Amino acid sequence: MTTRRSILKTMAAAGALSVWDAPIHYAFASVPTDRRLVVVVLRGALDGLAAVPPYGDPDYADVRGVLALSKDGANGLHDLDGFFGLHPALTNMKAMYDAKELTTFHNICSPYRDRSHFDGQNVLETGGTSPHILQDGWLNRALKPMRMADGVKAVAVAQSPPLVLDGPAKATSWMPSVLPEPDEEFLARVKALYANDAVLSVSLDSALALQAEAQAAMDDPSSKSMMRGGQNANLVPLFGGAGKLLALADGPRVAVLQATGWDTHFDEGAGDGQLARRLQALDGALDALKTSLGPAWSKTAVVMATEFGRTVHVNGSNGTDHGTGGAAFLLGGAVAGGRINAEWVGLKPSALRDGRDQPARTDLRAMFKGVLAEHMGVSKAALESVVFPDSASAKPLIGLVT
Amino acid sequence: MSLEGAIAAHRFGLGARAGEIAAANRAPREWLMGQLDGPTDQPQSLTDQPLQSGSDLVAAMVEYQKQRKALRQAGSVDKDQIKALNKARVQIYINEMAARFAHGFTTDKPFAEHLVWFWSNHFTVSSANGRAAPFVGAFEREAIRPHIYGTFEEMAQAVVHHPAMLLYLDNAESIGPNSPAGVRSRKGLNENLGRELMELYTLGVDGGYTQADVIALAKLLTGWSLDRDGRGDNGFRFYPFRHEPGEFVLRGKSYPSGYAGGVAAVSDLARDPATARHIARKLAIHFIADDPPATSVARLEKTFNDTGGNLKALTQTLVDDPAAWSAAPGKMRTPVQYVTATFRLMNLPRPSEQPDNWQKQVRGAMGATRIMGEFPLAAPAPKGWPDVSEAWSGPDAVLDRIEWARQIGSRLPSGFDAAAVAEMGLGPLVQPTTKNAMAQAATPGEAVALLLSSPEFQRR
Structure with a gap:
C-alpha cells in the first residue's frame, strides 16, 4: 500500500495524470464495462407535482391552489410536451430534456403503500416488497452480476454507504477530504492495528484504495473547503466529486448520491421559495456531475428516485403531506431521453388513491430493472432472483437507454 | 482496575476522564445509578450571552418576524440587516451546542448526560429546520433533561408542548378545517406531528395505527401552538379558535375535542404497551448491541409496563442486565x-x-x-441519528x-x-x-x- 500510494501522490503532485494508468492497472481488476451508473436517492418524499407539473391537466391549477405553477410570469415552468412541464428551477434538466438526455416518470412509486418516510426509504433501497424483509440494498446485490464487487468499482458519496449500496458485496465510500492526510507510516501502523478487526480493516482498506485515486482527481481546491453533513451542505462538490471519480479511467463505475430536504409540509412555495431553492441546488449539482464526467457523460445513466410522492392537495400550512405516487428521473448521455413515461389518469378525486394521493401506476423497480439490464448488462436471471426478488409483476421497462 | 469499571465509564458513560475508572471500580452499578440522584446538571453558556428559555425564544422570534417584516415593508429591502437578524438566530443555536459539548467534556455525571443524549435523539428535533434551530437547545434543557428519571409520559408531554417540537413538525401551523380559524382562512390540517408522534416517538411503525388514526391525532392536536403574546406556559399556548370541533376516535378510543382531549391522547400513547416495546428495544440497541438479546428487551419492556414507564426504574433494569456488561467489543462510537x-x-x-x-x-x-x-440536534430527519454501528463504520x-x-x-x-x-x-x-x-x-x-x-x- 505504502509504495502505491506514494507513487500516485508524487505523480499527482507533478501533474502527471496522464500516466496514471500504469500503476493503477496492477492494483485493480480489469474494468468490465465503461458504462457508468449513478443512483440518486431523494430522501424526504419529493413533491412530484411540483417537480414535474402536469400543467395541461384540467384539474391541476385547482387542486394545487397556491402551489400551482404556470407557464406565465417571472417564474414560469419549463414546458416539456404541452401537458407536462418541469419546475422553473430545473433549468439544466430542461436543457437535458431538450438534448434527449432526460426521461421523466410520473405516477411512479416503489411497492410501499404506507406513509412512513423511513419504511418507504427501506423499501426503495432494499428493493423488497415491504419494509425490512431484505437486509441489503438492491444496488449492492447487483454489484456481483455487474462484476463490480471489488470494493472500488462502486462508491457512495457519504461517510458510510447508505442502505441501497450496503450489503455483502464490497463497496466504498468517499467524501471530499477536509482533514489533513496522515503520513504513510502512521496509516500502515493503524492498518496493522485493524488486522484482526473485520469491520474496521475492510473499511480502511477500501477508503485508502479509493482515496489514492480521489486525491488527484479532486484538483479543484474549492471542493476542499466545504462543510459537510447538514441538509444545507452544498451538493455541488459532492456531485462534482462523484463525476470526477467516475471519469477516471479505472475508477468507480457505480456511484450513489443522496439529497435531503424534500419533506415540504410547511410553506413549500411554488415558483420560488423553499422547494424551488432545493430543486435549484439539485439541478446545479446534476450539471456539476455532467461537467465533471466530461466525455464519460455519454456513457452515463443517472437514476433519481424518492420514497413516495406527496398529497395532491395543499395542506393546512401551504405545504403537502405524505402521499403515494410521484415523479422519478432518468438522465445522462446514455439515456434515450426527451420522453415522459407516465400512465396519467388525471387528478379528479376518483383517480386519486384514498382520494388524496397520486396513484402508483408504474413500479419503480420496473425502471431500475430496465436500466440494470440494458445499461449495465445484468442478466434477467440475476435481476429476478437476486437483485429484485418477488418482482415478476414489475416487468423491466425497455428502451430507456441508447 | 476492573473491566466493569472501564465498561461503566465507556459504554454507559461518555468515555473516562482521569480517575473516573478508579471511581467507578468499587461499585460500578451504584456509581452509574448515583448519577441520577438530585436534579440533572444543566450546561452553562460559554459566552456572556445566557442560554434562553423557550418562552424568551418565542418572544424573540415574534420580535424577529416583526423586524423582518418592517425591513421588507420599508420598500428597499436591506439584505445586510436581514442577514444580521438571521445570523443572530443561528448564533443562539451555536452557543447552545457549544455549551452542550463543553458539558459533555467535563461532566462528572457522564451516564446521566449520556441518557439525555439518548432521549433527545429519540425525541428528535433538528436545526435542519431553520425555524426550529434556535429552539432545539432549550428543548433539550427544558423538555428532556428534567425528565430522564421521571416517567416517559411526563417527558412525552413536555416534548409535545415545547415550541421546538411544535415548530419542527409543523404543528404550530396546523389548523382544524372546521374550526373558526379554519373556516375563515380555508387553511387546514398538517399531519406531520400526528404521524411522527406515533411512528417514531411512541408506538413505533408497527405499533398498530392507521392513516385514520394519524388524522384523528393531528386533529386532536390542532390549536397546539406557540404563545405569541406571553400569556401561555413556557412558550406554549392552546388556541381554541384553531381547534377542530367534534369527537375523535384514535385507535378505537373516543376523545372529546378540546385541549384535554389532546393531552389524554398523548398520555395514552405514552403508556401504551406498543410504546413500552418500542422504547425497550431502542434502549437495548443503544446500550447493549445493535441486535440486542430478546431477553434484555423483554425485561425492559416488563419494567416499563409494570412501572407506568418510570425511566429511573427502566435505567436500573438496564444497568442490572448482565448482557450490558459483556466483555465483547461494544458498539461503534458515533x-x-x-x-x-x-x-x-x-x-x-x-x-x-x-x-x-x-x-x-x-x-x-x-x-x-x-x-x-454527525452534529447534535441536527439530524437530517425526525428519525434521529442512526444508532447502529454500521452507520458509523x-x-x-x-x-x-x-x-x-x-x-x-x-x-x-x-x-x-x-x-x-x-x-x-x-x-x-x-x-x-x-x-x-x-x-x-x-x-x-x-x-x-x-x-x-x-x-x-x-x-x-
Whole structure:
C-alpha cells in the first residue's frame, strides 16, 4: 500500500495524470464495462407535482391552489410536451430534456403503500416488497452480476454507504477530504492495528484504495473547503466529486448520491421559495456531475428516485403531506431521453388513491430493472432472483437507454 | 482496575476522564445509578450571552418576524440587516451546542448526560429546520433533561408542548378545517406531528395505527401552538379558535375535542404497551448491541409496563442486565461520542486554558464532529441519528477519524506520557496489540493517535 500510494501522490503532485494508468492497472481488476451508473436517492418524499407539473391537466391549477405553477410570469415552468412541464428551477434538466438526455416518470412509486418516510426509504433501497424483509440494498446485490464487487468499482458519496449500496458485496465510500492526510507510516501502523478487526480493516482498506485515486482527481481546491453533513451542505462538490471519480479511467463505475430536504409540509412555495431553492441546488449539482464526467457523460445513466410522492392537495400550512405516487428521473448521455413515461389518469378525486394521493401506476423497480439490464448488462436471471426478488409483476421497462 | 469499571465509564458513560475508572471500580452499578440522584446538571453558556428559555425564544422570534417584516415593508429591502437578524438566530443555536459539548467534556455525571443524549435523539428535533434551530437547545434543557428519571409520559408531554417540537413538525401551523380559524382562512390540517408522534416517538411503525388514526391525532392536536403574546406556559399556548370541533376516535378510543382531549391522547400513547416495546428495544440497541438479546428487551419492556414507564426504574433494569456488561467489543462510537470521549480522555480543553482558547477548542471539536457526519440536534430527519454501528463504520467515516486522531496527536508536547493516558483512561480495555504499537511509535503524539484510532477506542 505504502509504495502505491506514494507513487500516485508524487505523480499527482507533478501533474502527471496522464500516466496514471500504469500503476493503477496492477492494483485493480480489469474494468468490465465503461458504462457508468449513478443512483440518486431523494430522501424526504419529493413533491412530484411540483417537480414535474402536469400543467395541461384540467384539474391541476385547482387542486394545487397556491402551489400551482404556470407557464406565465417571472417564474414560469419549463414546458416539456404541452401537458407536462418541469419546475422553473430545473433549468439544466430542461436543457437535458431538450438534448434527449432526460426521461421523466410520473405516477411512479416503489411497492410501499404506507406513509412512513423511513419504511418507504427501506423499501426503495432494499428493493423488497415491504419494509425490512431484505437486509441489503438492491444496488449492492447487483454489484456481483455487474462484476463490480471489488470494493472500488462502486462508491457512495457519504461517510458510510447508505442502505441501497450496503450489503455483502464490497463497496466504498468517499467524501471530499477536509482533514489533513496522515503520513504513510502512521496509516500502515493503524492498518496493522485493524488486522484482526473485520469491520474496521475492510473499511480502511477500501477508503485508502479509493482515496489514492480521489486525491488527484479532486484538483479543484474549492471542493476542499466545504462543510459537510447538514441538509444545507452544498451538493455541488459532492456531485462534482462523484463525476470526477467516475471519469477516471479505472475508477468507480457505480456511484450513489443522496439529497435531503424534500419533506415540504410547511410553506413549500411554488415558483420560488423553499422547494424551488432545493430543486435549484439539485439541478446545479446534476450539471456539476455532467461537467465533471466530461466525455464519460455519454456513457452515463443517472437514476433519481424518492420514497413516495406527496398529497395532491395543499395542506393546512401551504405545504403537502405524505402521499403515494410521484415523479422519478432518468438522465445522462446514455439515456434515450426527451420522453415522459407516465400512465396519467388525471387528478379528479376518483383517480386519486384514498382520494388524496397520486396513484402508483408504474413500479419503480420496473425502471431500475430496465436500466440494470440494458445499461449495465445484468442478466434477467440475476435481476429476478437476486437483485429484485418477488418482482415478476414489475416487468423491466425497455428502451430507456441508447 | 476492573473491566466493569472501564465498561461503566465507556459504554454507559461518555468515555473516562482521569480517575473516573478508579471511581467507578468499587461499585460500578451504584456509581452509574448515583448519577441520577438530585436534579440533572444543566450546561452553562460559554459566552456572556445566557442560554434562553423557550418562552424568551418565542418572544424573540415574534420580535424577529416583526423586524423582518418592517425591513421588507420599508420598500428597499436591506439584505445586510436581514442577514444580521438571521445570523443572530443561528448564533443562539451555536452557543447552545457549544455549551452542550463543553458539558459533555467535563461532566462528572457522564451516564446521566449520556441518557439525555439518548432521549433527545429519540425525541428528535433538528436545526435542519431553520425555524426550529434556535429552539432545539432549550428543548433539550427544558423538555428532556428534567425528565430522564421521571416517567416517559411526563417527558412525552413536555416534548409535545415545547415550541421546538411544535415548530419542527409543523404543528404550530396546523389548523382544524372546521374550526373558526379554519373556516375563515380555508387553511387546514398538517399531519406531520400526528404521524411522527406515533411512528417514531411512541408506538413505533408497527405499533398498530392507521392513516385514520394519524388524522384523528393531528386533529386532536390542532390549536397546539406557540404563545405569541406571553400569556401561555413556557412558550406554549392552546388556541381554541384553531381547534377542530367534534369527537375523535384514535385507535378505537373516543376523545372529546378540546385541549384535554389532546393531552389524554398523548398520555395514552405514552403508556401504551406498543410504546413500552418500542422504547425497550431502542434502549437495548443503544446500550447493549445493535441486535440486542430478546431477553434484555423483554425485561425492559416488563419494567416499563409494570412501572407506568418510570425511566429511573427502566435505567436500573438496564444497568442490572448482565448482557450490558459483556466483555465483547461494544458498539461503534458515533462522531459526537468519539470526539467527546477523546476530549475526556485527553482532558481537553485544558482547565488552565484562557476562556478564548477554551471556546476555540470546543468549536474545533464541534467542527470535527460535523466533518465526521454527525452534529447534535441536527439530524437530517425526525428519525434521529442512526444508532447502529454500521452507520458509523463506513470507509470514509473510519478514515476521517484516523485523520482527526493524528491531528490531535500532532499537537501534543514531546514529553507527553501516552502510556499513562492509555492506562488511566482505558485500563483493562487496551489490547496488547495497541500497547505494542504505541510502544513502537516515533513520538508520544503518534502513540496517542494510535490509541485514539484503535479498535477498542473506536467502540464503547
